[in-house]
Amino acid sequence: MAPERLGVCDAHDHLFLRSPQLPGQELDSAQAAADELAAFHAAGGRSVVQWTPHGMGRQAGRLPELSGAAGVHVVAATGLHQAVHYGPESLERLRAEGLAGVFVRELTEGIGRCGVRAGLIKVAGGFHGLDAHARWTMAAAAEAHRATGAPIAVHLELGTAALDVLDLLCGEWDVPPHRVILGHLNRSPDLAVHRKAAETGAFLAFDGPSRAHHATDWRMPDAVRSLADAGFGDRLLLGGDTTTAGARSVRGGPGMPHLLRGVRSRLQLALGEGVGAELTERMLTVNAGRAFAVEW
Numbered sequence: 597m598a599p600e601r602l603g604v605c606d607a608h609d610h611l612f613l614r615s616p617q618l619p620g621q622e623l624d625s626a627q628a629a630a631d632e633l634a635a636f637h638a639a640g641g642r643s644v645v646q647w648t649p650h651g652m653g654r655q656a657g658r659l660p661e662l663s664g665a666a667g668v669h670v671v672a673a674t675g676l677h678q679a680v681h682y683g684p685e686s687l688e689r690l691r692a693e694g695l696a697g698v699f700v701r702e703l704t705e706g707i708g709r710c711g712v713r714a715g716l717i718k719v720a721g722g723f724h725g726l727d728a729h730a731r732w733t734m735a736a737a738a739e740a741h742r743a744t745g746a747p748i749a750v751h752l753e754l755g756t757a758a759l760d761v762l763d764l765l766c767g768e769w770d771v772p773p774h775r776v777i778l779g780h781l782n783r784s785p786d787l788a789v790h791r792k793a794a795e796t797g798a799f800l801a802f803d804g805p806s807r808a809h810h811a812t813d814w815r816m817p818d819a820v821r822s823l824a825d826a827g828f829g830d831r832l833l834l835g836g837d838t839t840t841a842g843a844r845s846v847r848g849g850p851g852m853p854h855l856l857r858g859v860r861s862r863l864q865l866a867l868g869e870g871v872g873a874e875l876t877e878r879m880l881t882v883n884a885g886r887a888f889a890v891e892w
């Protein structure tokens with residue numbers, strides 16, 4: 597799909613997600629996924645980039661039908677989350693199989709046997725640092741990026757360790773910074789770190805809200821304005837990041853439509869009328885198209 601056809605894009609979200617860390621809150625209902633996509637479409641949304649990685653209940657085979665029914669493009673992910681989201685046996689199996697090979701296969705041949713290919717590699721950092729698991733998954737992500745050109749999207753734990761991630765991926769393993777998307781910067785409103793990360797050329801995703809992190813939500817518009825004022829408006833992305841069943845709009849939470857109703861208007865308020873409308877539109881369309889574009 598040509599990047600300019602993405603339309604209004606939620607750059608980080610989830611239709612399906614399952615983790616031992618979120619018991620009872622699994623995103624595993626195809627009907628709820630369909631309803632949430634329809635609600636997003638009604639709010640003006642046309643594309644969703646899912647950051648659910650390998651082994652977390654992606655249900656990739658269902659995505660084409662859901663996408664077609666809602667009229668919303670859906671991008672799937674490969675990659676691996678933090679170790680706490682997996683059993684030790686599955687990590688052992690991936691280690692034996694070779695993680696980079698798994699990522700490349702999911703990007704080029706498909707996820708499982710359903711034929712749906714991933715469009716990005718999602719990995720995760722730790723809280724203010726990178727442990728051995730993070731280094732292992734990021735090494736594999738860099739290798740899979742070199743083989744395919746796919747972008748690497750990084751869950752930053754509570755928004756921290758952004759510069760450690762860039763040092764590792766771009767400094768040690770030569771991934772071009774503009775192929776790295778840093779997620780959850782809204783959860784750590786450290787403007788100096790944001791600016792330093794933006795200076796490298798990486799994409800910065802402001803993706804939430806989350807009930808657990810609402811204390812930082814109100815700082816997000818100022819963080820975006822500060823980056824835009826410094827000339828980095830071309831590398832900012834917006835996402836919803838719905839990770840629990842109760843956070844879906846169809847279950848009474850903010851869900852995907854909140855990005856286009858709540859977040860967009862709040863940003864426009866912070867950025868000023870004309871500029872705000874232009875920049876938020878760019879973040880939701882052109883920037884997302886550039887961040888996720890790949891010459892397959």
Ligand SMILES: [Zn+2]
Binds near residue numbers: 608609610647
């Ligand atoms: Zn996420």
